[in-house]
Amino acid sequence: MEQQTERRMTRHRQVILDEIRKSTGHPTASEVYEMVRKSLPRISLGTVYRNLQILSESGILRTLETGGSKRRFDWNLSGHNHILCVRCGRVDDVGYDLKPDVEETIGSICGYKVTGYLLAFKGLCPKCRNMR
Ligand SMILES: [Zn+2]
Numbered sequence: 001m002e003q004q005t006e007r008r009m010t011r012h013r014q015v016i017l018d019e020i021r022k023s024t025g026h027p028t029a030s031e032v033y034e035m036v037r038k039s040l041p042r043i044s045l046g047t048v049y050r051n052l053q054i055l056s057e058s059g060i061l062r063t064l065e066t067g068g069s070k071r072r073f074d075w076n077l078s079g080h081n082h083i084l085c086v087r088c089g090r091v092d093d094v095g096y097d098l099k100p101d102v103e104e105t106i107g108s109i110c111g112y113k114v115t116g117y118l119l120a121f122k123g124l125c126p127k128c129r130n131m132r
């Protein structure tokens, strides 16, 4: 019984991960729930939450700390920055690298040992900027 539960968990987690990898955006937990429900109609929002938690704790998913008011998930673990739409809340990747020595430069200016940064750009996405 225990083993069966574990197997179901693993399968749920795999479906969740697959759906997130298919999506181009950075879905929130409830968006993931909507996507996953198509293949797992009986899954609960709580199960989705729990699996997202496990996936981000184990470093398989990244949680966006700068993705606006709702927590968003990213499967792309490589160092990249984000831009978010202040109107619809959509989050995209920024295909532009900051100077590689940015942390070192900031550290020497502020006297900190810099261990990372929180950075997000914001604005109106292409769809919203064409809306009146
Ligand atoms: Zn928008």
Ligand SMILES: [Zn+2]
Pocket (backbone or CB within 6 Å): 026, 074, 076, 080, 081, 082, 092, 093
């Ligand atoms: Zn991203």
